Amino acid sequence: MSFLFANPSDVTLIVIEEPNDNDDHKTKTAFFHVDRSKLIENSDYFQRIFSSRWARTENHKPTLRGDTIKGMEVMLGSIHGVDIKPESVSVADVWYTIKACNKYLLDPKKLMDWFARWIKYIQEKRPKSWEDEDFNRQLLFPCHFFDHIKAFQDVSKRLVYTTRGHITEMAPTDSPSFEPMHMPAIVMQQLNAARGRLRTILQRSLFEDVNVTIDHVRCACAAGHIFSYMRELHRIGVRPLDSDIHKNCVREILDRLAAFDEDKMANRQPSMQKCSVCSRSWKPIVQYARRQVESYFDGLFLDCMKNHPDEDSEYWALGTRRVYDLTCRISHGEPTWYFSFMGRRDRSPYRMQHE
Structure with missing residues (x-):
């Protein structure tokens, strides 16, 4: 040859x-x-x-x-x-x-x-x-190595939304002669932290109104109102209160929420008189939760990852000015800026001033 x-x-x-x-x-x-x-x-x-x-x-x-x-x-x-x-x-x-x-x-x-x-x-x-999880795990390191900001953003975002369990990197070969190369450990830590944050937001958004109703409403129709909501979530396979959420990727849960159908809710009786609280529709709550989680994380950004001096007060001040992508090649929001930070937050002047 x-x-x-x-x-x-x-x-x-x-x-x-x-x-x-x-x-x-x-x-x-x-x-x-x-x-x-x-x-x-x-x-x-x-x-x-x-x-x-x-x-x-x-x-x-x-x-x-x-x-x-x-x-x-x-x-x-x-x-x-x-x-x-x-x-x-x-x-x-x-x-x-x-x-x-x-x-x-x-x-x-x-x-x-x-x-x-x-x-x-x-x-x-x-x-x-791009739909294959293993392929994305294998592509994460090359995108980081060759500083391909868009591909790294896409791959990191896809892993956060489509990985069922703990997010890990993956080498494409198990050859004994191949010396492993790894992403910085903090990068994998931040990816899993972002995934955990999405689950937290999802649970809070879906059940915040349920908790308020339980704490403050004493009407007779409240129990049936909450039960019918929980029953419909159970029907579409969304049960964030138990361990099932850890067995499913965020993308699967969001797709299931799209199937939420208030007309199929058990014990739904239009002719029954209900109070103003229990007459409220659950569908907007589900739709809002879905939109909020779907648009929350844009992926990790290499520019933000590189700009992480531990004691740079100007960098941390970005959080107060709401300018998270001022020096980045691609625009993004606060969550991406936060999770892309690779320095030590415990040494941040910004954090010390606000504790």
Whole structure:
């Protein structure tokens, strides 16, 4: 297998792919004909390799092991301005490309345009991939690594709304030779915190009026009014008071709330005289709860995540001025600003002044 990335080429890299790194479980070899000056310009690793006197000989062919051919093809192609077709690259290949960038000390910015094209291809040609939870878990780290703000926002938001249990990241390969790469732990912590917040808002919105009625209303019709509401929520599979909410993703619960039908509520008797409180409709309450949760979280934003000096009073003052996306590439609201903060809130002057 041979790749011509420079013509004329003044150096050939030999890449040997180990059996553990491919589905064929066979050793594969590829020859990359490249431009030495471009390697030196873009990589401190290759600069060191080619700095020795013996390395400048025409017959010198560095042999590289521990990489995949596709990962090296993407990395070396980007260095030489050769566009690698996105349809030939899997999400596992993207991870191996990241591994190659780290190993050969290549600035991720060199591949940001290529990654953006790959994301665009996935969105347009493989839209159903975005519906797969494992795919989103695998995509979170590459979007973070290549600073793709929109894709990272979409993936993080989708994970918060569509994950049933605890949100975790996921590597696309379990090869023994693949060294795991992870998101910062605080990022996963904030994603799960956002998911927990959505559940809290949902429970509060659905049952706040129920609690008020129980605490303050003493009419005879109140019991039937509340029971019919609870019965309809039970019918559509929304029971936030028990553990079921932890077994379902937020998106599923919101879709079920759309099926709320007040006409099917048990013990609903239009001819029966009711007080003004119990005559009130439950449907607007359910609709409001659904809208509130659906529009609450926009996903994590990389710009906010980077801007987190612990003692920056100006940053924390944003919360009082209601300008949460002043320096961000994409506009968003307060919840996204809050959950995207990656510093220590206990050292915030803003918090200390308001405690």
